[in-house]
Amino acid sequence: MYGCLAFSFLFGGVARAQPRTEILWPDGAPGALGAEEKDRPRLQIWSPPKKRAARTAIVVCPGGGYGNLALGHEGREIAEWLNDLGVVAAVLEYRHRGKRYGHPSPMLDAQRALRWVRSHAAELGVETNRVGMLGFSAGGHLASTVGTHFDAGNSDAADPVDRVSCRPDFLILGYPVISFTAPYTHAGSRRNLLGDDPPDELLRKFSNELQVTPETPPTFLMHTSEDQAVPPENSVAFYLALRQAGVPAELHIYERGRHGVGLAREVPGANQWPAACAAWLKSQGLLSANRKNR
Numbered sequence: 051m052y053g054c055l056a057f058s059f060l061f062g063g064v065a066r067a068q069p070r071t072e073i074l075w076p077d078g079a080p081g082a083l084g085a086e087e088k089d090r091p092r093l094q095i096w097s098p099p100k101k102r103a104a105r106t107a108i109v110v111c112p113g114g115g116y117g118n119l120a121l122g123h124e125g126r127e128i129a130e131w132l133n134d135l136g137v138v139a140a141v142l143e144y145r146h147r148g149k150r151y152g153h154p155s156p157m158l159d160a161q162r163a164l165r166w167v168r169s170h171a172a173e174l175g176v177e178t179n180r181v182g183m184l185g186f187s188a189g190g191h192l193a194s195t196v197g198t199h200f201d202a203g204n205s206d207a208a209d210p211v212d213r214v215s216c217r218p219d220f221l222i223l224g225y226p227v228i229s230f231t232a233p234y235t236h237a238g239s240r241r242n243l244l245g246d247d248p249p250d251e252l253l254r255k256f257s258n259e260l261q262v263t264p265e266t267p268p269t270f271l272m273h274t275s276e277d278q279a280v281p282p283e284n285s286v287a288f289y290l291a292l293r294q295a296g297v298p299a300e301l302h303i304y305e306r307g308r309h310g311v312g313l314a315r316e317v318p319g320a321n322q323w324p325a326a327c328a329a330w331l332k333s334q335g336l337l338s339a340n341r342k343n344r
Contacts, residue, residue, distance in 0.1 A: 066130065069094040069141070074162045079145070081155055088149040091159040093166065094141040096129035100175065104136035106336045107176040108222070109163045112141070113187025113310065116156060116242035117148045123312035124186040124224075131313060132184075135328055135337060138174050140167050144192065147242035153256075156243065160196045161216035165203065169211045180336055182220040182267070187280055187310065188239040190226020191258065194288060197221045197269070198261035220334060221269040222327060225277055225309060228284035229257045236280050262291035268298040270330045272323045274307035300330050 072093045075082075082089045093109075110132075112124035119125070121141070129139035144159035145151035164181060171178045185193030200217035207213050227236045230244070230253045244252055254260055271289055273282035282303050292299040304320040314320035331337050 066133070067097060067099075069096045069129070071095075072166065074159060074166060079155075080158055081151075083150055089145070091145055091155075091162070092143050093163055094125070094129070094143070095174070096133050096139040096141065097174065098133040098136050098138065102136040103138075103175050103339060104337045105175060105177050105339050106136075106180040106182070106331070107138040107140060107167050107171070107174055108132055109160070109167060109181070109183045109193075109218075110139055110141045111144065111160060111183065111185035111189030111192045113185070113189040114146065114148075115236070115238045116146045116152075116188045116191075117238070118146065119143060120186070120189075120310065120312075124189065124310075127313055128184065131324060135331070136339070137331075137337075138167075138176055152245060153243050153252075156192050157195050157199065160192050161200070162211070164196060164200075164216040164218060165211045165214050168214045178214075179219055181218065182222065182336070183218040184222040184224070185226060186224040186312070188227050188236070188243075190223040191228060191239060191243075191256075193218070193221055194223060194226055194228060194258040195256060197267050198258045198263070199255075217265075218267050220267045220331075220336065223269060223271045223285065223288070224323075225273045225280050225282075225311070226271070226284055226288070227280050228259050228288045230254075231257045231260075232283065232287065234281040234283045236284075259287040259291045262288070262295050262297065264295050264297060266292060266295060266297050268334060269300075270327055271299065271301045272304075272320075272327070273302070274304045274309075274311065274317075274320055276305070276307055277309045279309035300326075302326055 132139040145155040183193040273285040289301040307320040
């Protein structure tokens with residue numbers, strides 16, 4: 051939907067463009083159980099002012115235990131922060147158990163979101179090799195799933211979106227669910243995604259620390275020691291797997307902060323993670339508009 055952008059006024063009268071909505075499959079998503087709004091996964095596209103554009107885009111996956119979506123503090127607020135860095139943010143409203151969907155729908159939606167952004171890179175003002183994914187909690191599991199389960203696209207596909215790769219160029223994971231086999235797994239996310247009694251093969255396939263290869267994208271991870279819902283062992287396990295595979299990775303574990311802190315503005319220590327992440331993005335050459343394609 052390419053209409054006129056609306057604006058709201060925030061922070062002392064600074065105008066911020068409001069997002070536009072893009073339906074991922076206008077003719078119906080694969081496996082759709084109906085044709086209602088809940089059956090139509092979509093992206094909310096938040097674009098920074100052109101003069102601040104970094105030519106990088108990030109698909110944002112809010113958490114919610116695969117049963118709902120935290121579209122406020124893990125969606126809109128994240129998009130606004132990324133826009134302030136000059137990054138295009140595409141907040142993904144993916145299907146989940148609260149909408150009657152389990153596996154494979156969330157993964158298909160997230161893979162499609164990566165392909166959509168990459169195939170529309172020129173009109174979004176970004177480079178095709180600067181499309182990453184950011185996820186929190188179960189959204190972090192979804193992002194790490196796409197980072198470990200991807201393909202190069204189908205060059206013969208009738209739909210041009212399906213012709214491009216769904217591999218993220220980088221990952222940012224905030225207090226992510228990672229393992230479905232370890233004692234510290236988040237049982238609710240596992241049940242909502244895979245059902246009550248999934249086979250061991252499926253549990254291992256989506257224990258993403260077990261799926262890391264040298265092709266897994268560079269990753270920034272953030273967690274807190276006080277997180278009892280999704281313990282930091284999840285991030286540690288993924289970091290160690292990345293390290294073993296030789297994939298560049300950075301891990302920050304802060305002492306304070308419950309699960310679901312988002313930008314953690316009111317949490318001492320953890321409130322430094324957005325700045326640390328911005329520094330990591332800069333070190334990867336992702337906040338410079340002059341970086342050339344590799």
